Amino acid sequence: MELVNCEEVKGRRKKIKERGQWNSNIEFLLVVAGNIVGLGNVWRFPYLCYRNGGGAFLVPYVVVVVTCGIPLFLLESAMGQYTQQASITCWEKLCPIAQGIGYTGVIMRVYNCMSYIVILAWALLYLCFSFYAKLPWASCGHTWNTENCEDFDALNKYNQTINSSLTSPAIEFWERRVLAISGGIDKLGSVRWEILLCAIAMWVICYFCIWKGVKSTGKVGV
Template sequence: MEENREQWGTKVGFILAAIGSAVGLGNIWRFPYVIYSSGGGAFLIPYFCAIFTAGIPLLILEYGMGHKFKGSTPLALSRANKKFEWFGWWSIISSSIILCYYSMILSWALKYLTFSFGKVWGEDSNEFFYKEFLKLSDSPMNIGEMVWPILIGIALIWIINWYICYNGVKSGIEKTSKLLLPCLLVIMIIIVIRGITLEGATVGLNTLFTPDWDKIKNPQIWISAYGQVFFSLSIGTGIMMTYSSYLPKKTDINNSAFMTAFANCGFEFLCAIGVFGILGAMATSQGVAVEDVATSGIGLAFIAFPKIFTIMGVWGNVLGVLFFVCLSFAGITSSVSLVEAISAAIIDKFGWKRKKVVTTLSIVGFLISTVFATNAGLYLLDIMDNFINNYGIVVVGLLEAFVIGWIVKPKTIREHTNSMSYFKIGKWWDVIIKFVTPTLLTITLIQSLIKEFKTPYGGYDLIPLLLYGWAIIALGIIGGILISKRSWKNKSEN
């Protein structure tokens, strides 16, 4: 089976696919706001600490595991220690849910791409987004009816995912990454150049990068830095182990991890410069402080930016189109990686053919995604995303570090990656995997739980939080345990 496992055509193809997975919507709409709200230039200290003490070490861990044990995440963990296969499946279940609501956000991006030609959102982008476009219901429990334009967009995204993954690793994912990643970079550079040359852009950049040294004394800022690095590198989602399992026997794993992390980091900074240049211009034109227009997430992409594009004249049309193309490309490379991580795990476990798995997954995934095309879609996304990111992915990362650090032993992975890498990692890596990463992720987890119980997330009632939040976490754990009880189709796989 291992000999038949598909491989990347080139190392560049693998790195581009890994960067494509890491570069997602979070780089564009989350990172700029995290820097700004976490001490500006001072945030770079905890951010780089997080990259070197969690980001790169965990990437090396996941690359090393996937490559050494030649399998998707559940298979690699099962081969390392049969008892821990279950949390490999937990990460796959979490990724399946992420994939379903990600398809909704990408559907919005595609729709807004068409809107940006004529600035259809009008003068009040806030009212347009919530009432006219989403037709948002009054609560998460009021599912309402289907919003057809969003459903059509979701169908289109699933067709794209299906087509790319159906064609396999080399002909599908690698080719797509080689095309979309350079395009994404060029588009973002154009947005940044235009953004920083707008009147008032320097106000935004000064706000973004002016260091607030007092803030880095706040432990919460350090936790934010680790959270950002963890989420933006696709760690704990099952993607990186799967991608590295397609690498040839001799390949420089350590260097690949550094390249992926720094490329992702560079793209994040590029986005931050462009976003805050544009926000500075908007603040100047309205005569308000940058604080009043700076926002994160969905609000930045679908409310603040359209408002800016409206007041920019012709350049607003151009930047609007480029911005939503950028969002779409970044989202597609990430959603394809999620489809691949899920498909590979199913192929390994049940011995089914790729084309059958990808087709079935795309149909079932689309059917589940339809719930996000309802009037309550945004609420469901908000609650599920919070719980999966804060509990699902963080706990999987913590368990990975624990299993490799204390049971499989870091030396096993380190010696494997060093045997084929130009750049050798020393025993410092063992210390980070055994002590530093588990400690930091445990603190992050405890902080999230304390916050959750003090004030329920987003001011929602208990019922929707139990139904769409805690139940999803329970589904991941119970589902993971049940699937791991089944034997692998091919006995040699275990």
């Protein structure tokens, strides 16, 4: 009969007790809501609806949400609450042979975080530009504008016909000032230092939002 090491058992229990816990149910619900409602819901979803049939797109979307999305979300939350482990170590307790699912989920999360950080960097850059007395994307005449730049609001105000070859100052600010889109994939262009600094700032902010686990994540939630 195998003897149980009491000190080892006590150490395991102490380790479990020291694991962070939510301060309240409200924190947990807010963090879950923040995880569900992301940039994809606010930014990408209306565009997808428009491209895929408008209101008709909501029918298959609701069906998939009810039959797949909600059950998978409840299953994931139940696994985390039951095992009190992260996405990889929880599978070690439930089914060690299925740990690959946890690693796959983490890899997917890394790629998602990369894309979200870039979008947040763009948002931070626009926030910085919004403190200008005159918004740089509100009018033409800047160094990045072309001859085709035209203020559509002014044209609409005077009921003038809009030429299809014209571009708005907002589009030119985005494509030529922020992104500096090159002429092709063979022309990489230069590093956009402003976006790079904004991306670094967002990585730092996100790190400090989660560096203490549920204690700091719950205060983000709130």
